[in-house]
Every structure is written in structure tokens, then in C-alpha cells.
Amino acid sequence: MQTHIATTPFGRRPMTLGLISSQVTARNIDQGAKVSKWQVFRDIRDAKEVLGATDRALSILDALLTFHRGEELSGEGNLVVFPSNEQLIRRANGMSPATLRRHLANLVISGLIIRRDSPNGKRFARKGQGGAIEQAYGFDLSPILARAAEFRELAEAVAAERKAFRVVKERLTICRRDVSKMIDAGINESVPGNWRGFQRRYEAIIARLPRTAPRQVLEVLADELEDLWADVHQTLESFVKSQDSSANESHTERHIQNSNSDFNPTGETEYGLGKKEEPSGTAEHTDNVRSLPRRDLPLGMVLSACPDILPYAEGGQIRTWRDLAAAADRARPSMGISPSAWQEAAEVMGPQHAAIALAAILQRAEHIRSRGGYLRDLVERARQQKFSVWPMITALLNARMGALEKAAASGVAGGTQGGQVAETRAGASSLEISSALRDSMKKKGW
Missing domain, CATH: 1.10.10 (Arc Repressor Mutant, subunit A)
Structure with a gap:
């Protein structure tokens, strides 16, 4: 019982x-x-x-x-x-x-x-x-x-949590190693970039890493490290691409002999066969940067050389340098130029010259494969005081004047109608430069 x-x-x-x-x-x-x-x-x-x-x-x-x-x-x-x-x-x-x-x-x-x-x-x-x-x-x-089923579910949840913890620790370790070594590489290779800021961000994240921490804390820190990794990697990758792009463009430009019709931002050209030496933007060769005019470029001259920037201006008109800088900032995304590259150009060149350089690159955008890399290359030259916007704008002006003169000559020789001739003359008059400046450009070979 x-x-x-x-x-x-x-x-x-x-x-x-x-x-x-x-x-x-x-x-x-x-x-x-x-x-x-x-x-x-x-x-x-x-x-x-x-x-x-x-x-x-x-x-x-x-x-x-x-x-x-x-x-x-x-x-x-x-x-x-x-x-x-x-x-x-x-x-x-x-x-x-x-x-x-x-x-x-x-x-x-x-x-x-x-x-x-x-x-x-x-x-x-x-x-x-x-x-x-x-x-x-x-x-x-x-x-x-x-409670056997409950114990099984708890064991599976613990195993999943243990795996997630192991994965986030691996992420954190790899990101720490990658970011640290990439920052060292950028500094040692003299790559343009905000390396001091990257280093401060890295140290601030690592300082918040406790000796023992739950998975949620590690995931937050790993996400921040991955964001930093993306910024550092993009800086290095953009520089490498700009170097490759500059090398490819330099290889292509060796076959071009006429500097009056091609974009040449630094004034650097190859020596023509039996022709006089062209002006160069490399100071150690011809000292051309020091021989350029000390005064600023006239705004009208820049707009005549780079009319493609006008559609990006508010209201389609540019009256001041501030208007030009605002139009350049609007044009930047469509050119594939990152905010960091644009900010660096403004800091090194100054807002006015950075806007001129971007307008010139936009004018010849179809001939430049990597606009962002090209701009970073110009920034590096400007940092070494080996770059001026004068040869860039004068080369574009010469190209436009040459094209208009050829169009006018072919129109007269072919017996074009009066309306076409008038249109050509109107285009020539749109180049708002004085005759004295035009004569000076011809004398200097620009």
C-alpha cells in the first residue's frame, strides 16, 4: 500500500x-x-x-x-x-x-x-x-x-551563442590586425590621407575594449572597426588606382605631340621632334611653376575654358568664385570623386583652385578614366608645389580656340551658309579673354 x-x-x-x-x-x-x-x-x-x-x-x-x-x-x-x-x-x-x-x-x-x-x-x-x-x-x-526537450533547446542555444562569440572575436582580431597594418602602410608609403585621424579613431575603439566582455559589446566594437577598415582601405585603394591610372594616361600621352589641343593639367609634355621645349609643370625641370603669373586667373577666363560646369550652377549662372565652388561640389558626385578627395583638394589647393581643377577635369571627363585618382594626383603635385592651374586653363582655351578657328576656316572654304558662319563667330566671341592675354599666351607657347 x-x-x-x-x-x-x-x-x-x-x-x-x-x-x-x-x-x-x-x-x-x-x-x-x-x-x-x-x-x-x-x-x-x-x-x-x-x-x-x-x-x-x-x-x-x-x-x-x-x-x-x-x-x-x-x-x-x-x-x-x-x-x-x-x-x-x-x-x-x-x-x-x-x-x-x-x-x-x-x-x-x-x-x-x-x-x-x-x-x-x-x-x-x-x-x-x-x-x-x-x-x-x-x-x-x-x-x-x-524538461529533457527544454534542456536540449538550451544546449543548442548555448552552442549557437558560443559559436557567435567565437566568430565575433575572430572578426575583432582580424580587423585590429588589418587596420593597424594598413595605417602603418599608409604612413610608411606616404599615401595622402588623414592617417592621424585614422590612428585616433583606432585607439579610441581599442580603449573601449574590456578584458572580458559579452558578445554584444564585442559586436559593436567589431562593427566600428569594420567601418574604420572600410575608410582606410578605400583611401589606400583609391591611391593605388590613381597611380595605375596616372601610369596608363602617361603611357597614352607619349604618343601626343600637339599640346595645344590636348588636356595637360601640369603642362608636362614630351619633346617634339625638332621642336622647341614645351612648358612643364615640374619645377625641377623648367621651373615653370615659378615663372607662371602671380595673379589669380580671371573667373571669365575659367568659364570660357570650362563651359561644362555651367549646368551645375544654381540658375545656370556663375558670377563669383563661391558660385564656382558650389557648382563644382554639385558636379563632384557625378564624376565619381569622393567627399574625402574633394575635401583634401580644398585643403591643399585652396577652395578656389580646387574648384578650377575640378571644372577642368569635368571639361575633359570623357578622356579621363579615373577622375578621383586624377584629382588626388593633382593634389599630391600641389602639395609638393609642382602644380598650377594656369597651364591647365590655358591648354583648354587653346584647344577651344583651335577648334573654333578650324570650324570657321572649314566653313568659309566649303561655302557654308551665313547662319553657320554667324554661329561660329558667336562661339569665338564667347571666349571672354582679352586680345592682350591671347597675344601673351601665343608668345609663351600656351
Whole structure:
């Protein structure tokens, strides 16, 4: 005959709502439920931090499972084990009685076992006829069977979290290495860029990295490092592309002999066969930069040489240098020039000369494959005081005047109609430069 099932602990141990919750869960077990006790134990071991179980408590749970004879926990069988403290200490590798009691309490609080205490607190089983156990007092393993699916889900979640933590640590380590070495490369190779600012950003991110941090904190820092990596990598990549573009353009320009009809921003040309030396923008060769006019370019002269900038002006008119700079800033995105390259050009050349250079590049955009790289190359030359906007604008003016003169001559020779001749003359008059400046340009060979 089975007696009343104990629901409260023996002695001075209090009854808690947590114990009642564990008992309610243990009663909701299907009669046909079966699980491998060692598989569930592995899931519990993987999820021990979430469950609040200690390492020593799991050692005791392992020992308790050994007292259950079957390999499976079944809803149809008896799940109460009743070893003495001496037997548990022996199978738990000899821990002290006080340690045993403390970690048994941890298993109860974690909801992994339930105490089924006898009236005097002893653990034993009463057998009936045929040797079957009618009543057992000890530790009930029913919560392990009842929560087996929960333990499996917790173990999978812990494994996924552990993997995500490992991945974010790898991201963080790789980004730290890449950013640090790319900044060193940019500084050592004298690549134009805000390397001091990049270094300060890197140090500020690393200073917020604690010795031990949760995954969420590491992901935030890794994202910031990846943003910094993108900026540093773009700076290096743009410089490399500009170098390749400059090399390709230099190779192509070797076949061009007439500097009056081709864009030559620095004034550098090859020597023609039997012709006089052309002006050069490289100071160490002809000192042309120092021989250029000291006064600023007239705005009308710039607009005559670069009319393609006018559609980007507000209202289609440019009256001041500020209007030209605003139009250049609007034209920049369509040319593929990054904000950093435009800002660097304004800082090195000055806003006025940077706007002139961009307008000139726009005028010859179809002949320049990498406009951003070209502008960075001009900025580097300006930083070395080897660049002036005068040869750039005069080359464009010469090209326009030559084209208009050829059109007028071909129109007269071919007997063009009066309207076409008038149109050609109107185009020639749109070049707002004085006759004195035109004569000076011819004398200097521009």
C-alpha cells in the first residue's frame, strides 16, 4: 500500500514556490516518455550556466544518475534514487559532507531534482510482494525527464551563442590586425590621407575594449572597426588606382605631340621632334611653376575654358568664385570623386583652385578614366608645389580656340551658309579673354 508522497523537505529546509514549480513540472510527464539519461545529462552540462548549476553539483548529478539502473529515464518506471551520503561521496570522488549538502541544494534550486524526504529524513525504499518498490524516499529524477526537450533547446542555444562569440572575436582580431597594418602602410608609403585621424579613431575603439566582455559589446566594437577598415582601405585603394591610372594616361600621352589641343593639367609634355621645349609643370625641370603669373586667373577666363560646369550652377549662372565652388561640389558626385578627395583638394589647393581643377577635369571627363585618382594626383603635385592651374586653363582655351578657328576656316572654304558662319563667330566671341592675354599666351607657347 502506497503512502502519501512527500512534497516538502525534511527539517529546517523551507518550502519555496520554486520547489512547487518543479513538482508541477514533474507531474506533467507522459507515461510513454523516454529519454537517454546520459544524453540529457550532456545537454544539462552544456547549459549549466543558464540553469545556474555548478560544476560540483553536476558531479553529484552524475553520481545520482548512476544509481538509476536503466540507461533510459521512463515515465512508467520509478525515478526516485535513494543513496546514502556515504555512497554519494564515494561516487562523487570524495567531496566533504558539507560540500555535498551545499551542491545537493544547488541541484534542487536549479530544478534538476526533487527531494522526497521520509518522516525522519532517511533515504530508503519499501518493497512489496515480489520485490517491487512500493514507496521510495530520496531524490526524484522526474524533472530531468520532464524538461529533457527544454534542456536540449538550451544546449543548442548555448552552442549557437558560443559559436557567435567565437566568430565575433575572430572578426575583432582580424580587423585590429588589418587596420593597424594598413595605417602603418599608409604612413610608411606616404599615401595622402588623414592617417592621424585614422590612428585616433583606432585607439579610441581599442580603449573601449574590456578584458572580458559579452558578445554584444564585442559586436559593436567589431562593427566600428569594420567601418574604420572600410575608410582606410578605400583611401589606400583609391591611391593605388590613381597611380595605375596616372601610369596608363602617361603611357597614352607619349604618343601626343600637339599640346595645344590636348588636356595637360601640369603642362608636362614630351619633346617634339625638332621642336622647341614645351612648358612643364615640374619645377625641377623648367621651373615653370615659378615663372607662371602671380595673379589669380580671371573667373571669365575659367568659364570660357570650362563651359561644362555651367549646368551645375544654381540658375545656370556663375558670377563669383563661391558660385564656382558650389557648382563644382554639385558636379563632384557625378564624376565619381569622393567627399574625402574633394575635401583634401580644398585643403591643399585652396577652395578656389580646387574648384578650377575640378571644372577642368569635368571639361575633359570623357578622356579621363579615373577622375578621383586624377584629382588626388593633382593634389599630391600641389602639395609638393609642382602644380598650377594656369597651364591647365590655358591648354583648354587653346584647344577651344583651335577648334573654333578650324570650324570657321572649314566653313568659309566649303561655302557654308551665313547662319553657320554667324554661329561660329558667336562661339569665338564667347571666349571672354582679352586680345592682350591671347597675344601673351601665343608668345609663351600656351
